[in-house]
Amino acid sequence: MRSAGKDYPSAIEVVDSHTEGEPTRVVTQGWPTCEGDSMQARRDDLEAHHDHLRRAVVCEPRGHDAVVGALLTPPVEEGSLAGVIFFNNVGYLGMCGHGLIGVVRTLAHLGRLQGREVRLDTPVGSVAAELAADGTVTFENVPARCHSLGVQIEVPGLGPLEGDVAWGGNWFFLTHLEDLSLELENLDRLLETTSRIRTRLDELGLVDEGEVIDHVELFSAPTREDADSRNFVLCPGGEYDRSPCGTGTSAKLAVLHARGELSVGQRWRQESITGSRFVGWLSERDGELIPHIQGRAFITARSTLLFDPEDFFRGGFSAR
Ligand code: PYC
Secondary structure: OOOOOOOOOOEEEEEEEEEOOEEEEEEEEOOOOOOOOOHHHHHHHHHHHHHHHHHHHHOEOOOOOOOEEEEEEOOOOOOOOEEEEEEOOOOEEOOOHHHHHHHHHHHHHOOOOOOOEEEEEEOOEEEEEEEOOOOEEEEEOOOEEEEEEEEEEEEOOOEEEEEEEEEOOOEEEEEOOOOOOOOHHHHHHHHHHHHHHHHHHHHHOOOOOOOOOOEEEEEEOOOOOOOOEEEEEEOOOOOEOOOOOHHHHHHHHHHHHHOOOOOOOOOEEEEOOOOOEEEEEEEEEOOEEEEEEEEEEEEEEEEEEEOOOOOOOOOOEOOO
């Protein structure tokens, strides 16, 4: 049996990027092997034996609370180039849309992409992506589904609220608030309000046992002329998504489709709280709705992370 001891490698190689403003740190070398035949098993192994590395890689002092990490592994499916496990300041994500776009740009940057199309395995399924000549990445997500429309909840300190529950690779509660505009100057209130909603959702347990609605997504009218809607997304670790959130936009597409407001193939242009944008649409395969999400990522750094045994903060820390 392997121990869950806190061993640190001497160095971990990473490539940093941002996708429409949201950071991704791809681990390319130095992480111990994650055991398991499936991506879920590897994610569980990572959690059981290397969770201290998750924190050390994405949190302060090497990163910060908004950074999403992506660990590359060998693929588990035939035809896939690699496996990828996404993680953040508090744990693990099923899929991560902005992160996937960052991974594709990173693989291209490293010269590891063979051609323009790639399949990657995640703990919630395989996804396909294509890198266009201008650097735009389009990925075909795992199937999205609307779980329930018009759910009424009572949130202490906020009152009654109506929203939808949908899966887009992670679970989302999608709603809008009349009296809180989606502007960065309202960030403290947006974080506080969405955190309250999430606490209430935890208590209510609206999805299956073992599943958690860990993202809350607010919508308003867009501020850009080339967008259909603006959003604010609370992520599991208390941070907000600077991008329009790939899995959140996928969940939104499923909700719009369930309401009869978006047909298959119809474009949806989702603006984020920072003013960046994803374009999304749905296709149908074997009776399931497949979200397609398009956006851009830019490489910001290639670094070697070091872990000095004398360093009190070697294992990283979170301000939250
Ligand atoms: O783009 O799917 C996404 C995402 C999830 C959390 C942060 N970004």
